Amino acid sequence: MSHERILSAESLLHLPTSIPLVDQLGGDAIWKYFAMCLETPRPSSKLDQIRAKVTGVADRLGLVHKTDRAGNVLICKPATPGYEHVAAVALQCHLDMVTSKNEGVEHDFDVDPIRVRIDGDWLKAESTTLGADDGIGVAACLALLEDIAPERMELEGRSHKDKREFVHPALELLFTADEETTMSGAMDIDPELLKARLMINVDSEEQNSICIGCAGGFEKILLLPVEWAENGDDAAALSTPGTFTLLSVHLKGLLGGHSGAQIHEPLGNGIQLLARILSNTIDAAPAGADVRLAAYKGGTAINAIPREARAVVAVRTAHVAEVVTLLDTAFASVVRGRYTLEQEPNAVLAVATMSGSDDWHRTVPTPLKVVEDELGESPAFAAGATNARLCALTPTSTRASLDYITSLHHGVIYKSREVEGLVETSIAFTVAQLTDSGLYCHLFARSSNDAHMVEVSQRLDESHGASWWEAHGLTQLAETAASRINGKTLQKFGPTPALNGFPGWMPNPHTDLLKSTRSAYESEYGVQPRVYAVHAGLECGFWQRTFAGMECVSVGPEVAAAHSPDERLEISTVRPFMRVLRATLDLLCRQ
Ligand SMILES: [Zn+2]
Known part of the structure; x- marks a missing residue:
């Protein structure tokens, strides 16, 4: 295909903005951090490198972070001034990825960066898993840390002074270990790690959809x-x-x-x-x-x-x-x-x-x-x-x-x-x-x-x-x-x-968190999001068991064929997804 381009993770960090398709990827903080995930090996149980990168981002931004004995990382970001009274929100993703490749492909997941290419509206890896599950979740959480950077607002056509577009409560960003194998990060999490009782899990794979339950x-x-x-x-x-x-x-x-x-x-x-x-x-x-x-x-x-x-x-x-x-x-x-x-x-x-x-x-x-x-x-x-x-x-x-x-x-x-x-x-x-x-x-x-x-x-x-x-x-x-x-x-x-x-996560279609998330999707897409539950295990079951009274929703941009070498991320769903995340936080501040 003529518009297919091979990009290394390194080049993604410096995308030439003159190419329209690449421009669509470039600039946004979420793409920068997704590229960071692509270039950092992160098979389950081998997460030291990605942990160091994630905590490095927190250090660079002067934010408090903590790693518990299960290998989960927490980064805390204070509320927008004036919104300290609003209930804190946790955003959660997992650090590890499934390592699967086509037969005959030479790729060492312990060492090699994921090589990607753009095919139409899809970002794909070269015959390996892409790790958008859950690298794009990691990237989304980190991007929220930079949310009020002025260049971001310009990119989205907003004024610097229009801070109200980006207000958020205190954020607890949770990056868990080993979701894809044992869920040991979620299972053995330090129960003191989180203070928030509202949780947005960023590990779902359907645009304009909200998951509210799992088995x-x-x-x-x-x-x-x-x-x-x-x-x-x-x-x-x-x-x-x-x-x-x-x-x-x-x-x-x-x-x-x-x-x-x-x-x-x-x-x-x-x-x-x-x-x-x-x-x-x-x-x-x-x-x-x-x-x-x-x-x-x-x-x-x-x-x-x-x-x-x-x-x-x-x-x-x-x-x-x-x-x-x-x-x-x-x-x-x-x-x-x-x-x-x-x-x-x-x-x-x-x-x-x-x-x-x-x-x-x-x-x-x-x-x-x-x-x-x-x-x-x-x-x-x-x-x-x-x-x-x-x-x-x-x-x-x-x-x-x-x-x-x-x-x-x-x-x-x-x-x-x-x-x-x-x-x-x-x-x-x-x-x-x-x-x-x-x-x-x-x-x-x-x-x-x-x-x-x-x-x-x-x-x-x-x-x-x-x-x-x-x-x-x-x-x-x-x-x-x-x-x-x-x-x-x-x-x-x-x-x-x-x-x-x-543990399972029993669906509750009546929480305030769901109401805000649903409204955010509705204003982004103009139609009601699909609200669903899955008959498979997610980490959210553990959150409800470990943190009494926790309310969860799970969201994400469109990822197809996760866990296989056909895994791909739909590029045009990423920016709306970030807008929905910010709008949800914003709505929670204004309730
Ligand atoms: Zn996942």
Whole structure:
């Protein structure tokens, strides 16, 4: 494209103002500070350099700043003279960025500055994340420190004397650490750091929109006891060469998506669809086919809807052809029965017989291990196993495992009454694996309502704990299995307590802060802003928990495809966004 230009961060600081497009970027304090972010490496947990730059700005402007033990930086700016009585406002952004690049691109996020280019109205990086999430938030906060610089007013066609355009209450600018990974900055913030009880979070990505709520969440791990065919006739048959054949059954090509923000969309869950396919196949197969589960694994990350799952099943050799046909039929009825071609266009089921040299072999089952050890490879997938012999689950455990997988809830539980269209509470079933000691299932529950999170946790405990295997005749197995884990109790199986919990932010559409922010947007854009909440985690949940009575809104200019190398910032939304920020502060002074 002829108007694309490659700019280093350094050159952005000295943009030639004669070029119209670049002129649009140049001059504004926010662009200067965004360029500072671009040239400063800031992957999560490696934030010393950007912290030094940010505190350097405060020092240069003679402002008080503080860094807490969690690595968060606070800069305080006194109110415009005459407005000291107005309630202080915190503005908050995060210092770190996601480091993602296209395959084959040479870029060291620990060292290299982000290289950017202008493409139409978009600012993009060269095949890496741009870090507008949340570099543009950092820049916006710092730009507010310079807000009343005379050159800024001229730039916007305002008079030096017209100070009333820029009045603001006392400002507390909070720059947090490690939002993109652990949220440890927000989680471990010094509760004395902030005095303000009004907070504008600058980490949202839609212009003319105000976010007023987010989901909290927790993880839950469930372990179903299983029985491998180790003894007697069953094991002997499995060990006799030629009696059984192994089939690899691989469901793949599903679209996947964010396990919170997209939980309400018609997206196939690979783990559950494959279990349903196998279950239907076993139902339809003659008893003599004796289909057993030998391995099961699906999902890669707890925050992603699983795009694929793979099983290895043992089938009596005489029935292989029949079972393969039944698998195809089950795939057609299960996947195509639930998802149209538009919804899941690329889903396929790959079925293949496995040879002796494939990685299906399994050593004699090891003694049961505690759940913390269960994250390793499924035995049947572990390469290089020695003393290999075929091992598979008993028919009862095969059936129980598939039922357990299909019976777990994946999807929306409640929708919000306050915010139209918002998913309030959901569970995503995102990782599953058959291991030596049991079937391991990993769920991620989310809600913007903390009371619902307690309810969901209890519901899982009740529906998928001891009562489940009692109903499925597995109590004896659970006890035997538990007795084999030296001294560990039955609670080892079933759901764990809620793990890694973080708080939600319940939407409140009636705060004064929202009223002012909404008015500021309305006067900038001439139309009502969209007010919404997200079904994903934001730092605002922590603010409400840590700072009693805190009111929050979350805003930002338009950023597309955050967290990916396609991330881009819409240039023309940046200046209106800064105007809205200032107008909001101004309105809060005049209430
Ligand atoms: Zn962010």
